[in-house]
Amino acid sequence: MEGFWRRKTLKILAVLTCVYTLFMFLMQMQLHSQQGNVDFLTEDQDHVNNFISPKPDTCYQGPTVSFDSRQTADFPLQASNSGTTEICSIPQNTADVEMEALWHTLDVSYPLALSVSGWLDVIRVHMWTTKPLKVIIVPHSHQDPGWLYTFEEYFASYANRTLSLITDQLTRNSAWRFVWSEVCWLERWWENASQKQKNDMKRLITNGQFEILSGGWVMPDEAVVHYSAMLNQLIDGHQWLLTNIGTVPNISWSVDPFGHSPTMAYLQRRSGIKAMVIQRIHFGIKRFLAKNQMLEFQWTQMWDRDSSTGIMTHVLPFLSYAISYSCGPDSHVCCKFDFSHKKCYQGGKRIPSLEIDDSNVKELAWLLWEQFQKKAELFRENVLLVPHGDDFRYSNLKEWEQQFGNLQKLIAYINSNPEMNTEVRFGTLSDFFEELGKSQTSPPPSFMGDFFPYSDRRDQYWTGFYTTRPLLKYAARRIQSLLRSVEILYAVSLAKTRKASEQYKTLLKLQPDLSSGRQELALFQHHDAITGTSRLYVTRNYKNRLMIGTPL
Numbered sequence: 001m002e003g004f005w006r007r008k009t010l011k012i013l014a015v016l017t018c019v020y021t022l023f024m025f026l027m028q029m030q031l032h033s034q035q036g037n038v039d040f041l042t043e044d045q046d047h048v049n050n051f052i053s054p055k056p057d058t059c060y061q062g063p064t065v066s067f068d069s070r071q072t073a074d075f076p077l078q079a080s081n082s083g084t085t086e087i088c089s090i091p092q093n094t095a096d097v098e099m100e101a102l103w104h105t106l107d108v109s110y111p112l113a114l115s116v117s118g119w120l121d122v123i124r125v126h127m128w129t130t131k132p133l134k135v136i137i138v139p140h141s142h143q144d145p146g147w148l149y150t151f152e153e154y155f156a157s158y159a160n161r162t163l164s165l166i167t168d169q170l171t172r173n174s175a176w177r178f179v180w181s182e183v184c185w186l187e188r189w190w191e192n193a194s195q196k197q198k199n200d201m202k203r204l205i206t207n208g209q210f211e212i213l214s215g216g217w218v219m220p221d222e223a224v225v226h227y228s229a230m231l232n233q234l235i236d237g238h239q240w241l242l243t244n245i246g247t248v249p250n251i252s253w254s255v256d257p258f259g260h261s262p263t264m265a266y267l268q269r270r271s272g273i274k275a276m277v278i279q280r281i282h283f284g285i286k287r288f289l290a291k292n293q294m295l296e297f298q299w300t301q302m303w304d305r306d307s308s309t310g311i312m313t314h315v316l317p318f319l320s321y322a323i324s325y326s327c328g329p330d331s332h333v334c335c336k337f338d339f340s341h342k343k344c345y346q347g348g349k350r351i352p353s354l355e356i357d358d359s360n361v362k363e364l365a366w367l368l369w370e371q372f373q374k375k376a377e378l379f380r381e382n383v384l385l386v387p388h389g390d391d392f393r394y395s396n397l398k399e400w401e402q403q404f405g406n407l408q409k410l411i412a413y414i415n416s417n418p419e420m421n422t423e424v425r426f427g428t429l430s431d432f433f434e435e436l437g438k439s440q441t442s443p444p445p446s447f448m449g450d451f452f453p454y455s456d457r458r459d460q461y462w463t464g465f466y467t468t469r470p471l472l473k474y475a476a477r478r479i480q481s482l483l484r485s486v487e488i489l490y491a492v493s494l495a496k497t498r499k500a501s502e503q504y505k506t507l508l509k510l511q512p513d514l515s516s517g518r519q520e521l522a523l524f525q526h527h528d529a530i531t532g533t534s535r536l537y538v539t540r541n542y543k544n545r546l547m548i549g550t551p552l
């Protein structure tokens, strides 16, 4: 009896071994066929080759060294006597500013008794010089798809009204411009918009009055998102724009994520974006870049030797993208030009919202012009970007009239005064980068590295969000992985099913569910969602949406 079971066990083991060997063989075959079939990446073939199988420039040939973990500067690597070896390093790109090296010497001190900008000591405002300037004022509204309130609450209170006002006001005023970034709001607004509103919006985008920036479903966080989720929200946003409006964005606008990633720069560049604007970088790095007039640079990838994936980048120089930190270095002056501000103080006294009229236009125009000149000290070119907006702005008609109406009077005064030698106009980011390109006489400096961690003052580092609400971060990764599997199975099933069959029709009916899952995951990449920086009840709302959109 015992012999019978032994023979039985041996037989089972032999069969299992055969199956395993066959399986491994088939896997190898599959891998080989995949490696030999990368036609879909033809355009990027050089980069694929560089990345997957680098052709090293330099190889070390000499005695084999032992990589002893105890090595320090005082205890260098010791060569062993076990023969010679060849160590080939992956060739790296070089840049004018390399973050890895800069961190060692970066001044991160935060001078006492300074304004929140934290680095104004470097601007020798008393030494500014007058120069001819082209100033592009870019009206914008930062609309978080969830933060203090939920996506739907914000839509009802702000985004819906703002998008309707954009269409209406830009149609009425041909000199006015506006920019927008999150596609999730456009999609939500489009559902209920009239045909006239849709036609108006298409026309405004085509004639350049209204510009869609980045084209992502959201303005994603760049620190804790997975790169494929980052890419998916970009694909969904671009696809929606192409299908419904017939446009693709040229410029990226990422001003609120807490630090910026070169991966995002790369993905944007590869998706057709030609230039980008970023904001939240360490105040010490801003100070360094400002001192050296390097706030505009070509952001290049470490592994990209010919810099073909570099992207022109503009860093907003002050604390935030709000109006108080946009016209120049003095926030107490710039806030006067926020014509529907909620708080603007000077010497502890609240300054009421101003109305520009004949009695004060001269004084205020010179004040604004002085801020432009001071800000221009930080840049090499005489083309100045002045964003004009803040969180959830331009959501009522009164604000449109206040901001545009008053700015128009100041613009008219400055443009008609030859003494100022300055040309100001409303514009989009494409207008700004076009002017910048025309004025550049030499290539911009190059930059390599990332902008993490972020600190905006003293030692207050934005690193808590890397680990805040870990279960939700985990859930997002898991859903992302499941969704990818479902997408692959769905695509294969669709390809294998005969068209016009019942099965095919059933599969097509499932597509909206798949899209909805993708969109909920895309929404969760927002810089106040996956980061955990929203209110608790908003976070719960994100969680519920994720779970309903992609049931596990």
Ligand SMILES: [Zn+2]
Binding pocket: 142, 143, 144, 256, 527, 528
């Ligand atoms: Zn935000």
